[in-house]
Amino acid sequence: MTLSLFRRGATAPGLPLSPIAELRARDSERLRRYRELLDFYEGGHFPTPRRGQTNLVVNYARAVVDKGVSYLFGRGVHFSVLEDAPPATGQAATAAARARRAERLLAQIAEENDLELLLLHAATNAATLGDAVLKVLWDAAGGRVRIVNVDPFCFFPTWAGDDLSALRRVAVCSRIGVPEARERYGWRGAGRAGADTVEALEVWTAERFQLLVEDAVVREGPNPYGFIPFVHVPNLQPPNSPWGRSDLVDVIPLNRELDERMSDQADLIRYHADPPVVFRGVERHSDLAVGPGTVWDLPRDADVALLEWRGSLPALQEHIERVLRALYEVAETPRTSFGDSGRLLSGVALETELQPLIQRTLRKRVGWSVALRRCAQMALQLTDRFGSAREGVGGPGPSPRSARYRVRVIWPPMLPRDDDAEAQRNLALVAGGLRAHRSAMDALGVPDPEAELRRVQQDRQILNTGAAP
Secondary structure, three states, X not given: OOHHHOOOOEEEOOEEOOHHHHHHHHOHHHHXXXXXXXXXXXXXXXXXXXXXXXXXXXXXXXXXXXHHHHHHHOOOXXXXXXXXXXXXXXXXXXXXXXXXXXXHHHHHHHHHOOHHHHHHHHHHHHHHHOEEEEEEEEXXXXXXXXXXXXXXXXXXXXXXXXXXXXXXXXXXXXXXXXXXHHHXXXXXXXXXXXXXXXXXEEEEOOOEEEEEEOOEEXXXXXXXXXXXXXXXXXXXXXXXXXXXXXXXXXXXXXXXXXXXXXXXXXXXXXXXXXXXXXXXXXXXXXXOOOOOOOOOOOOOOOEEEEOOOOOOOOOHHHHHHHHHHHHHHHHOOOXXXXXXXXXXXXXXXXXXXXXXHHHHHHHHHHHHHHXXXXXXXXXXXXXXXXXXXXXXXXXXXXXXXXXOEEEEEEXXXXXXXXXXXXXXXXXXXXXXXXXXXXXXXXXXXXXXHHHHHHHXXXXXXXXXXXXXX
C-alpha cells in the first residue's frame, strides 16, 4: 500500500493536500455535523447570543443522551461462548472445555481493559454523534489484547459498495508528541516550526498496513492480524446508510425552543420584579436614588410611575409544557425516567410507562450485540495467533486455539426486578430439566458461571466431608 491510496488534490497550484487533510476534506460534512452535535451536547445552544435578553440553557440534550447510555450499559454486560457441535463422536467434552476457556479469557480481557467504562464512553459517542468506533489490537509489550475507544472524528472508513457493513479500508489519524513519534516509530523528521506534536495516520486493509507520520511512511507491510481491527457501531442505523443517527437529531429543535421560551419567561419575571421607572416632566433624573424610604422632590407638573404590563400575559407556561411533552415523546425518554412519576408505581406499571425508553434501548442492543460479538471474536483470534503464553489462563485444559467460537452477549435486565422470584423461577426450570445450570446462572447475571459452579461444588464437598477437598 502506498500513498497512491489517496487522491492527491491541491488547495492552490503547487500545494497538494496531505493525506489527512484530504480525508478531512472528503468527510467534511460528517465532521461538521459531529461538531454541531457535540457543541449542543456540551451546552452550546445559542449560536448567536440574544443581546439584552436572558440566555438560559436547559440542557435536556445531555440528559437524554446520558439517560439512554445508563439504560444501555449502566449495569454492564458479559459474554457466553457456545461450543459448536463436535465433528466426531467423543469430542463433546473437548469442545465444551474449549468454549469454557474462551469464555474465561473474554472475562479476563474485559477486566484488563475496564470494559464497562470503555463501553460507557463509546456509547456516549454513539448517542451524541451517531457513531462509535472500537479498535481491537494485540499489545506485544504487555502480552495481552487491548480494546480502545476511537474518537469518531479521527475515523475515516471505506465500505464495500454492495455491503455497507463490510469495511474495505480504514484510516485513523492521531496527534502525538514529537519525542513519542521518534521513540515509537523511529521518525526522524523535523516537524512543523514551533509545533511539539505531529500527526500520525494508520491505514488498514485486510491485506496491508501502513503508518505515516507527517506524510512520511515509517512502517509498511502485510497486515499482521489478517483482518481490519476496527468495529464501527452505528447508533440507530437508518437503512441504506453506513452511518448512525444521533439521539439529538430530533431533540435539538425542541430543546432550542425550550431554551428560548424559558429565557423569555425569565425575562418576564425579571421585568415584573424590577420594572422600569417612567419619569414625566423631569429633565434630569440620573442622580435620583431608587429604593425603600427614598424621598424625591419633583416639580409641580412632574410624574413618576412604574412601567407595568397591561393586558393578559402570554401563555408561556402552557407552551413550555407542550414543548416538554413533545421532547419526551420524540426522545422516547418519558418524564418517569427522570424520577418524576408523581405517584408510586408497581413494577408492571413502571415498565408500561417506560416502554418507549425500553424499546429504544432494545433497538440499540441489536446493533451493539453485533459489534460486541465481533470484538470478542477478534480478541479470541488475536489470542490464538499471538498469545501462546496466555493459553494457561483459566487453569489446565484443552487450548482454545483453532476452535470455532459462537459468542453470545448477555444483557442484564434494564428495570429493577424481584431477584427472589427470578431465582425461584430458574430453580424450577433447572429442577424440571428445562434449563441447564449455566444457562440459569447466565440469566441471573453471574459473570463466570463455570468458576461459580466449581465453588459451589467445593462448598458442597466441604459440607459433606467436613474438610477441604
